[in-house]
Amino acid sequence: MVQVDKPLDLLGGLTPNEFMKNYWQRKPLLVKGAFKDFQNPISPDELAGLSLEEEIESRIVIENGNTPWELLHGPFDMQTYHNLPETNWTLLVQAVDQVMPNVAELFKPFQFLPNWRFDDIMISYATEGGSVGPHFDYYDVFLIQSLGTRLWKIGPPADSHSPRLDHEHLRLLAEFKQSDEWLLEPGDMLYLPPQYAHYGIATSNCMTISVGLRAPSSEEILVHYTDFLSQFLPEEERYSDADQQAISSNSYFIDKQVIKRLRKILQMALADDQKLITWFGQYVTEPRYPERLIGEDISEVALKELIKNSAIIVKNPSAKLAWTEYANESILFASGYSRNFPKPYNELLKLICETDSLYEGNLANWLGDSIALTLLTELIKQGTLEFFNE
Numbered sequence: 001m002v003q004v005d006k007p008l009d010l011l012g013g014l015t016p017n018e019f020m021k022n023y024w025q026r027k028p029l030l031v032k033g034a035f036k037d038f039q040n041p042i043s044p045d046e047l048a049g050l051s052l053e054e055e056i057e058s059r060i061v062i063e064n065g066n067t068p069w070e071l072l073h074g075p076f077d078m079q080t081y082h083n084l085p086e087t088n089w090t091l092l093v094q095a096v097d098q099v100m101p102n103v104a105e106l107f108k109p110f111q112f113l114p115n116w117r118f119d120d121i122m123i124s125y126a127t128e129g130g131s132v133g134p135h136f137d138y139y140d141v142f143l144i145q146s147l148g149t150r151l152w153k154i155g156p157p158a159d160s161h162s163p164r165l166d167h168e169h170l171r172l173l174a175e176f177k178q179s180d181e182w183l184l185e186p187g188d189m190l191y192l193p194p195q196y197a198h199y200g201i202a203t204s205n206c207m208t209i210s211v212g213l214r215a216p217s218s219e220e221i222l223v224h225y226t227d228f229l230s231q232f233l234p235e236e237e238r239y240s241d242a243d244q245q246a247i248s249s250n251s252y253f254i255d256k257q258v259i260k261r262l263r264k265i266l267q268m269a270l271a272d273d274q275k276l277i278t279w280f281g282q283y284v285t286e287p288r289y290p291e292r293l294i295g296e297d298i299s300e301v302a303l304k305e306l307i308k309n310s311a312i313i314v315k316n317p318s319a320k321l322a323w324t325e326y327a328n329e330s331i332l333f334a335s336g337y338s339r340n341f342p343k344p345y346n347e348l349l350k351l352i353c354e355t356d357s358l359y360e361g362n363l364a365n366w367l368g369d370s371i372a373l374t375l376l377t378e379l380i381k382q383g384t385l386e387f388f389n390e
């Protein structure tokens with residue numbers, strides 16, 4: 001349980017309630033000393049090491065490269081690092097939470113937010129002067145300073161009409177109007193709502209951890225949901241106009257009745273909340289790197305035996321889970337799939353989503369239950385859950 005009316009150092013003494021009411025999605029919040037005695041979870045060398053790996057998404061931005069704000073895409077090799085200038089470049093590594101459990105721990109202080117809203121933890125290392133330029137993002141972010149110092153210049157919200165520098169990949173603002181300026185030291189945190197212009201400049205070699213959120217765009221929602229719905233729509237369901245009157249003139253004219261008939265089709269299609277929640281849960285639990293969910297073939301009998309012999313089951317760090325209730329049922333979403341259960345299984349669904357590990361102790365009530373055992377087996381086969389190897 002999160003105590004939502006208890007002041008937190010993380011939020012500069014605000015309670016989660018106050019933060020949500022006054023800052024969330026509204027305005028930036030600087031918190032000096034958000035993390036007391038902050039331990040940097042990853043060294044610059046380790047971060048650079050990750051950027052050499054094939055399956056890890058990384059970028060380097062060089063302010064004065066072959067082009068202004070030159071963007072390089074990983075994986076990199078040692079030669080890349082040898083060729084970099086002394087200063088004014090930044091390395092950015094995506095989804096570090098999925099490969100370093102101690103980085104994934106940084107989601108935990110933010111449990112007062114809906115879990116599905118979290119995307120990934122991106123970590124950047126910048127040499128002195130390093131920056132990715134003045135820009136804005138469409139997502140909320142908590143920027144935690146983990147090493148060295150970075151000066152953050154903040155501007156008013158920008159949008160798709162704001163003038164931008166001509167850059168193929170970076171949303172760089174052509175005009176940056178500064179309204180605030182803050183120097184972040186290790187353990188400090190800056191919360192930025194979507195669209196706020198920001199310009200972070202390393203004032204020494206520094207690292208910043210970005211706990212990033214996501215929010216699907218209206219375009220994404222409409223395109224993906226209607227695509228999901230299409231599987232339930234038979235061909236015979238179509239525009240029909242038995243009430244059409246014979247036309248005496250203006251046969252080329254599209255009259256208002258047509259819009260009414262079209263709207264009715266759309267309203268009928270969009271009225272089903274069960275389909276909407278099912279699509280949404282599947283959509284937001286789709287893994288970013290599905291190839292990392294390996295899955296293991298196992299029988300229910302064998303699984304039960306292993307658990308009784310003290311096997312520990314953990315979530316694959318690339319998997320995503322969520323659950324909900326609809327009408328008389330509960331729904332578990334696991335890495336893009338969903339399955340319905342009778343409501344007495346809520347406790348099990350909650351346990352699977354929330355706990356760090358499943359073992360004989362916390363599964364005791366469920367090991368004799370065939371539905372529960374089938375579910376656990378399926379999640380292991382699918383790769384959302386896996387055996388913990390010490």
Ligand SMILES: [Mn+2]
Pocket residue numbers: 135136137198
């Ligand atoms: Mn940004």
